[in-house]
Amino acid sequence: MIVKKLKRTSFKKSKSVMIGGLVDYILSRMPVTHWILSWQENEQPTSEQVDEAVSLFLRGMGLDEHQTVYALHKNTGNCHLHIAVNRTHPYTQKVIQPHRGFDISDSHNIVAVIEHRQGRAPQLNARYRVNEQSHVVKNLLRREEIKPKPKAEDFENATGEKSAMRIVQERGHAVIQNASCWEELHAGLDMVGLRFARKGSGAVIFVGDTAVKASSVDRNFSLSRLSKELGEFNPGYYSERTFHKPAPEPVSHVCREEWLEYQQERQRVAEKNATPEKSGRKNGEHWSSGSESAGRRL
Template sequence: MIATKIGKKSGVPDNYTRLGQYIAAAEEKGEKLHQFWIRNCDAGTNIEDIDMALLEIEAVRRQKPDIADKTYHLVVSFRPGEQDKLTKEDLMAIEAEYAKALGYGDHQRVAGTHINTDNFHMHIAFNKVHPETLKVVTPHRDFKILAKVSREMEKKYGLSIDPGMTDGKERDPNKLSPAARDYEAHTWQESFQRHVLKHREEILKGLGKAKNWKEAHEALAGYDISLKLRGNGMVLMSPDGQAMKASQLDRSCSKNRLEERFGLFEVLKDKRRRKGEHFARGKGRYKPRPLVRHFNTPALWRRYLNTRKIMPRQPSLAARTLRNWKMFLLMEVHQDPLAMVLIMAHREILKSLQIMPAGKPARFQAKTKVEFANSRALSSDQL
């Protein structure tokens, strides 16, 4: 089952009577009415009562002349052949479950099922205006409500399962964002997000102990993380300007959740934290490091770092190229066979980056090209 709200088109008047007539007549080419019923109208419940029921519904709606959108039109699609599994009572019970979950249990509505070859579906037209209180009900985050009811009804009536957009697996907290994957693919260096997720448990433990914004900033500074506002949300920022959404670390780190704990956001007031300075020490510090390691990588990496140190402040295009570990390897490949081994290793590991958890960099134990081809990635210590 797939339940879909049909939204009101911009510039088109809300015409409940026309919609009700459409449901009762099954007007689409090749389409026929399967079942039909009316709820919460004194006029009656059957198709012969439709004209009086629509007049009754319009009388209620006229009590809210300032509301432009007073109709909630829901379409529930079934798999081919499922009309044979469901009686009219079953269909009415399914419709009632959607109504109850959306907050329309006591509202007037017209409902009917249509068949067009293998396309079996149900239309429900809810009057959003309550017939007694005249309160206009608009469900919040209704797509989640619809998905939940659909899964429940599929299970109850033995129908085929059609997972919706809210039915996927729980978000993997170790999954890198597209921006972090792009950074690693272009530099072959560990991204800031991988660094943060590597220390995820310790960071969350430190934030859990924080009692105010000052303590929260201090807990994050221990891992070279600064907290900044961006747009309507909050980001974790690295010393070199990389950023990740705070909620990607954990839902408890979203701007709303943190402000619920500590009040309105306060910036870090410690003036010692200037560009280039670090509070983090040892394993907590974020520093450039290769994404993939070979047992001889340190020697080549030291050469790369030394090359960066001697670059002028306004380097040439060639010098700027060497600031990137990936490009450095490509430049070195003609004179150092180890660079070719590392290039092969990086390309292999990058193929699996989308499913590889954000843990420690992979180490490749290959000593030659042939041995590398038969080697496997193993976990490693940091450089």
């Protein structure tokens, strides 16, 4: 474990320093950002290469002056590097948003630079590569991946838990894509704890009582497109367990303990500073089916 821009070097003390510097900024929803850089199975980076990768990454993100904790793990088939950065600048006290929030694409761009600098082969499905002229260019052979929408990713970043959209994509995408009829689609989704239902002129997929628009999971999953493939929509019968809210699933088990510790401290400070007038909140509205009952057709 290595720390940057922190006076104390032990992990426990460094963690306390970072958390202590964060709780004063409760208006910032996600002051700590966490990235994972992973090497391919046959690659074993040296400590110098790890340091270089972190420096290049932070510089590319505009965070090279920020408090950072990073560690290389070798507990899986791939060496992978965890980088946790305090986005609150230590001197200006401003919370920095790397690349105005559009940091995913830029992070892949930086990875291409790191791979080229260290003479490593890029992933086959990498977003970017470095060409013969040493310019970073888009990888035209890349297949588009299925992933949650930005709003769902915001939820995951704020809670550390999988969004309903990610659960649908992970459990149900292949089921829907490979179904040859409505009966097969409904039966397959029931087996993985999901439900497919018509809503107005469209369709939704339920994770417990949370509805996800089917076409937002994959544009080919709109009711009109599926009806062309599977015929006129027929409702399905779903078991009782699909109507129950599933237990939260972490997006990653990495730094879970630290995340929960920060969330608890953040909540404590917020409650301490809140006045009765400020603490009163209206309950957010959640759209759900409401009238559904277990074992009914949708």
